[in-house]
Amino acid sequence: MDIIELRQVTKRFGTLTAVDELDLNVPAGTIYGFIGPNGSGKTTTIRMIMNILYPDEGNILLFGKKHKGQRLEHVGYLPEERGLYKKMKVYDVLKFHGELKNGKNLKQEIQYWLNKLDLQAWTNKKVEALSKGMGQKLQFIATVIDRPEIIILDEPFSGLDPVNSEILREALLELQKGGASIIFSTHDMNMAENMCDYIFMIHKGKKVLDGTLNDIQDQYGNDTVRIQTEQGAEALEDIKGIEKINDFGQVQEVRLNPNVDSQTILAEVMKKTRILRFEVTRPSLHDIFIRIAAPERKEDNHA
Amino acid sequence: MHKTLIIALREYKAAVKTKSFILGLILMPVLMGGGMAAFMLFKDKVDTDDLKIVVIDHSKLVREALQERARLRNEKEIFDQETGEKVRPAYVLEFIQSDSTDPFKQKLDLSNRVRSGELHAFVEIGPSILHPDTILENTLIRYYSENAFMDEVRYWFTDPVNNHIRQLRLSEMNLSPEETKDLFYWINIESMGLMEVDKKTGNVQDAQKTNELQSFLVPYFMVLLMFMLVLMSAIPLLTAVMEEKMERIAEVILASITPFQFMMGKILGSISVSLTIAAIYIAGAIITLNQIGQGDMLPYHILPWFFVFLILFVIMTGSVMAALGSACNDNKDAQNLQFPAMLPVILPLFLLVPIMQNPTSSLATWLSMFPPFTPTLMLVRLATPVTIPAWQPYVGLAVVIIFTVFSVWMGGRIFRTGILLQGQKPTFANIIRYALWG
Numbered sequence: 001m002d003i004i005e006l007r008q009v010t011k012r013f014g015t016l017t018a019v020d021e022l023d024l025n026v027p028a029g030t031i032y033g034f035i036g037p038n039g040s041g042k043t044t045t046i047r048m049i050m051n052i053l054y055p056d057e058g059n060i061l062l063f064g065k066k067h068k069g070q071r072l073e074h075v076g077y078l079p080e081e082r083g084l085y086k087k088m089k090v091y092d093v094l095k096f097h098g099e100l101k102n103g104k105n106l107k108q109e110i111q112y113w114l115n116k117l118d119l120q121a122w123t124n125k126k127v128e129a130l131s132k133g134m135g136q137k138l139q140f141i142a143t144v145i146d147r148p149e150i151i152i153l154d155e156p157f158s159g160l161d162p163v164n165s166e167i168l169r170e171a172l173l174e175l176q177k178g179g180a181s182i183i184f185s186t187h188d189m190n191m192a193e194n195m196c197d198y199i200f201m202i203h204k205g206k207k208v209l210d211g212t213l214n215d216i217q218d219q220y221g222n223d224t225v226r227i228q229t230e231q232g233a234e235a236l237e238d239i240k241g242i243e244k245i246n247d248f249g250q251v252q253e254v255r256l257n258p259n260v261d262s263q264t265i266l267a268e269v270m271k272k273t274r275i276l277r278f279e280v281t282r283p284s285l286h287d288i289f290i291r292i293a294a295p296e297r298k299e300d301n302h303a
Numbered sequence: 304m305h306k307t308l309i310i311a312l313r314e315y316k317a318a319v320k321t322k323s324f325i326l327g328l329i330l331m332p333v334l335m336g337g338g339m340a341a342f343m344l345f346k347d348k349v350d351t352d353d354l355k356i357v358v359i360d361h362s363k364l365v366r367e368a369l370q371e372r373a374r375l376r377n378e379k380e381i382f383d384q385e386t387g388e389k390v391r392p393a394y395v396l397e398f399i400q401s402d403s404t405d406p407f408k409q410k411l412d413l414s415n416r417v418r419s420g421e422l423h424a425f426v427e428i429g430p431s432i433l434h435p436d437t438i439l440e441n442t443l444i445r446y447y448s449e450n451a452f453m454d455e456v457r458y459w460f461t462d463p464v465n466n467h468i469r470q471l472r473l474s475e476m477n478l479s480p481e482e483t484k485d486l487f488y489w490i491n492i493e494s495m496g497l498m499e500v501d502k503k504t505g506n507v508q509d510a511q512k513t514n515e516l517q518s519f520l521v522p523y524f525m526v527l528l529m530f531m532l533v534l535m536s537a538i539p540l541l542t543a544v545m546e547e548k549m550e551r552i553a554e555v556i557l558a559s560i561t562p563f564q565f566m567m568g569k570i571l572g573s574i575s576v577s578l579t580i581a582a583i584y585i586a587g588a589i590i591t592l593n594q595i596g597q598g599d600m601l602p603y604h605i606l607p608w609f610f611v612f613l614i615l616f617v618i619m620t621g622s623v624m625a626a627l628g629s630a631c632n633d634n635k636d637a638q639n640l641q642f643p644a645m646l647p648v649i650l651p652l653f654l655l656v657p658i659m660q661n662p663t664s665s666l667a668t669w670l671s672m673f674p675p676f677t678p679t680l681m682l683v684r685l686a687t688p689v690t691i692p693a694w695q696p697y698v699g700l701a702v703v704i705i706f707t708v709f710s711v712w713m714g715g716r717i718f719r720t721g722i723l724l725q726g727q728k729p730t731f732a733n734i735i736r737y738a739l740w741g
Contacts, residue, residue, distance in 0.1 A: 050558055052723055077558035083551035087317065099309045100559040142555070 001064070003028040003150060003181045004049060009058035011044055018044040020205040021058070026183060026198070031176055033196035034185035035285070037293045041205045042185040043080055046154050049183070050077050062150065073102070076148035080155050080185075082139045086128035090119065090138060093127055094145055103146030113141040117167055133164050140168060144175060151175060153184035157191055169195060189286040199285065201292065208292050217282040224287065225254045225262055227269065228277035235273040241265055246287065251277070253287065306560045310568025315575045318536075328580060331531055332587075351381075353393045354423035354456060357413055359401045361430040361441075366398050368467035369460075376459075394456065401427075410447070417448060424448030424456060433468050494518070496688050521602055522659055522686035526652070526679050528584060529613055533648055536577035537620040540569060541644065544628030544722070545637045553629075553722045562719040567711075570621040577617050581610070605685045608696060612703070616678035619707045620648060622714030629721030630729035630737065640729060647675035655683060662689045672699055674706030713738050 004026035011019040019041045026032050034042045047053040049060060051067055059066060062075070084093050091110060098106040114120045117137045122130060130138060136159060144151060151172075157165050165188075172195070176182055186192050192199055193213055201209035209216050229235045233247040241260035246253040256262065262280045269275060283291070318324055360366050373394050381391040402409035416422040427445040435442040444464060446457045473483055499508045547553045556565055585606070592598050627644055631637045654676075658667040662684040671680035672695075681699040684691045720737040727733055 047723075052554070052557060072558075075558070077555075079551060079554045079558070081551040081554070083547070083553075083555055085313075085317070085552060086550075088313075096309065096313055097555075097559070100306055100556065139555070 001028050002026060002061075003063060004183070005059075005061040005064075006045070006049070007059045007061070009045075009048060009055045009060060011041075011048060011053060011055050017205050019048070019055070019202070022202070022205075022207055024200060024207070024210065026181060028181050029176065029179060030197040031172070031182045031184070031195055033192040033199045034183060034202065035187070035189070035192055035199060035209075035289060036185075036202040040293075041202045043154055045202065046077075046152055046183070046185065049152060050075070072150075074146070074149040076101075076143040076146070076151045078139060078143040078151075078153040078156055082136065084127050084135065084139060084142065087126060089124055089126055090114070090130070091123045093138070094142055097142040098145040101146035101148070106145065109145055109147070110141075113145065113171075116171060117141060133160055136160060137164065137168070140171070144171075147175075147178065147180070149180055151180050151182045151184075153182070155186060156184050157186055157188055165191070189284065189289060193285045201289065203292055209288070213285065216285070216288065220283045220288055220291075222262075222280055222282055223256045223258070224281050224283045225256065225265060226277065226279040226281055227252050227254060227275065229269060229273045229275050231273040235269055239265060239268045241268075253284070255283070255287070255291075307564045307568040307571060310556075310560070310565060311571035311575065314569050314572025318572065318576045319579060327535060328583065331535075332584070351389050351392050353395050355395045355397060355421070356423055356456065357397045357399055357416075357425040358428065359399055359409075359425065360428045361401055362428050362432050364433060364471065365428060365464050365467050368463050369396055370398075372463040394459070414447065424451070424454065426460060428464070432464070433471055497690070518688050519659060521600065522683045523655065525602075525605070525609060525686050526655060526683050528581070529609070529616065529679060529682065530648065530652060532577040532580055532613060533616055533620050535580060536573040537570075537617045537624055538641075538645060538648070540573060540621050540624040541628040541631075541641060542634075542637050544569070544625045544718075545631040545634070548629060548631070548722055549633065557722065562722055563715045565722075566622065566625050566715055566718045569625055570618055570711075573621045574614055574617050577613060578610070581613060602686055605682070608685055609682060611700065612678035612682055615700075615703045615707050619675070619678075619703070619710045622707075622711045626714035626717035626721065626738075627729065627734070629718045630727070630734050632726060632728070636729050651676045651679040654680065658683050659687055662687045662691055668695065671695070672702055674702050677703045 002025040004024070006022050006024040009019060009022045009024075010017065022041075022045065024045075034045070036042050044053060048055050049062070051060075051072055062072060085096075088096070094110045094113075095106055097103075098109065103109060111120070114123055117140070119134060119137060119141075122134065122138075127135065127138065136156075140153075140156060143153070153172075156168060156172075160168060169191070172182055172184075196213070198212055199209060199216060200207065227236065228251050232249075233245060233252050236242060236245055236252055236254060241257050241264060242254050243257045244255040246255075254265070256265065266275070266278055269278075358366070358369065373396050377393040377395075381389055381393055383390045410425075410427075413422065413425045417424060425447050427447070429441045429443045429445075431438070431441040432444070444460060446454070446460065448454050448456070451457060469487075470480065473480070500506070501508050544553075547556075553565070560568075589598070589601060592601055623644060627640045628637065631640065651670075654670060657664075658670065658680055661667060667680070667684060668691075670676055671684055673680075677699045681696055685696060716739075717734055717737040721727075721729075721734075724737075
């Protein structure tokens with residue numbers, strides 16, 4: 001069953017079409033990653049799902065029903081830019097949000113989540129005393145305090161250090177195991193690759209990718225080679241058949257022109273230097289993102 | 304409704320549990336009554352240095368009388384009766400001849416002596432004060448000083464001069480002071496309320512003597528209290544909403560409740576705050592006035608009106624303030640809007656005196672039916688001892704209720720759009736657009 005459905009949804013701001021005839025189906029119990037460049041329409045889509053903005057055209061169904069004009073029950077939402085009452089204490093602010101969402105067993109839930117996200121020492125401190133990362137974790141707790149069935153997070157990992165990102169990732173996976181459906185937008189492609197069952201990419205208001213990572217990578221075929229040589233990126237210069245080089249320093253990721261055999265490239269490189277590693281692979285999400293979002297910036301183009 | 308109450312409760316706690324609220328609660332009456340208290344306290348603390356006044360007596364009639372009166376005053380009235388301490392300045396009068404060759408030069412010299420601080424003032428008594436002639440100038444007493452109008456010494460001269468010339472006139476008619484004692488008995492007119500029938504006993508109640516407290520202070524303080532309550536509870540919604548919008552608190556909360564619930568929760572919080580303060584002050588006033596035996600002065604019959612109008616006034620103002628706050632993007636926007644938005648609340652304060660003087664005039668009636676002014680002006684009219692037509696407060700109430708519903712509806716539409724819209728200036732056109740088209 002699809003827990004969220006968007007049918008031909010369009011939203012305009014003046015002359016700008018922020019979201020253009022968007023169709024999207026989010027199956028229950030999955031994690032759906034929203035990716036896309038800044039200003040592509042991710043937040044607008046999320047706000048429309050949340051009923052904060054209304055679409056100009058099309059329909060949005062949650063739990064199979066239209067919700068226009070109503071507040072959503074059992075939906076947790078973490079906006080991109082976050083705010084909590086600074087003068088309130090951590091416990092009070094969670095209780096306040098829990099009550100607004102009709103949460104059950106709030107006292108236990110608050111203790112549970114504060115422990116889980118390593119904030120228990122701050123229970124009676126004011127929100128203004130928290131660091132940015134701690135504030136973000138607190139905001140996350142406020143979002144999930146009532147154990148919502150749908151959790152929508154706008155860039156939940158931005159600004160978190162690796163330890164806290166990991167804590168948050170575990171918390172999300174736990175919620176998914178508990179039956180929640182999760183949507184989050186992110187610029188962290190690794191996180192999207194590792195966590196999401198489905199990935200959706202929006203660019204200039206239009207859907208450009210939608211499916212599992214496998215499906216998406218299949219669309220782009222095995223046109224990518226990861227190479228590590230003694231000479232580094234230099235060895236790859238002036239080799240015919242290479243469309244683009246992504247130089248990561250120690251390793252280079254090479255995109256081949258269509259119909260070029262990777263063995264030819266291997267032979268060419270071998271003539272120039274010793275090869276430490278040569279791996280024919282599918283493009284990473286990062287690469288796919290860049291191919292879509294920045295086709296005009298074809299640096300190192302050797303076509 | 305449940306969620307609106309949660310918001311209201313949070314707003315109430317956030318407002319009441321702060322030090323500034325408690326400080327404001329104490330400071331407000333201090334500031335309101337402070338001017339009066341300071342006046343009472345410092346009334347007697349005047350400069351006690353002797354004041355030298357030069358008198359040019361063209362009439363040559365009142366010198367002795369003035370000197371005698373000044374002597375009596377300087378011997379008795381300037382000292383505190385209990386401590387014997389000098390609490391007022393002595394008046395030292397110096398009589399000089401008028402300079403008939405160049406009177407202007409003489410007065411200029413005297414003026415310069417006043418300016419230099421050597422003299423306090425000089426007085427010129429006209430030649431024909433005993434029998435006024437057609438030339439007005441000759442019958443006047445002129446008092447020259449730096450601030451003659453406000454100078455209390457000026458008033459002091461009136462009495463001895465007039466008493467003395469009155470006696471001189473009586474002597475000319477060969478009448479003795481005993482014979483004319485009643486001639487100058489001035490009868491005052493006492494201000495009374497109207498006779499009433501006691502509703503419980505059916506007895507006719509004697510009319511009460513009205514006084515300043517009833518006819519002026521009670522309505523004045525009632526309105527001032529209402530103004531302060533709106534100032535402390537509804538007006539701050541403008542900046543509070545603006546801050547919640549800027550700090551993105553609103554977006555988080557709006558994921559759980561509708562904008563209208565959010566706005567109404569905030570307004571309900573404001574109502575609770577204003578009722579709390581009102582209850583504290585009114586209870587304080589009742590206890591204090593009963594303690595000093597002035598309990599009768601309290602207009603208990605208008606207290607229900609006070610609370611009804613207060614609640615409506617807070618809803619009306621609060622919804623406008625919240626709507627405007629939602630349209631603002633920064634402090635500057637809020638500051639620009641604050642004053643024009645407060646005008647309808649402040650304006651009635653300037654109309655208080657004419658309305659208190661004549662509560663049944665058509666000006667008072669019509670102004671008190673103009674909804675933004677009704678809560679304050681109708682209350683003033685109810686609080687004065689004058690009886691206004693019984694239907695008027697009810698019509699006023701109906702008008703205010705209709706207007707309040709309209710404000711909330713309009714405010715809700717503006718709030719719904721403004722609270723999530725970033726980067727749009729709160730121009731008049733934009734606000735109207737939000738209200739009409741959302």
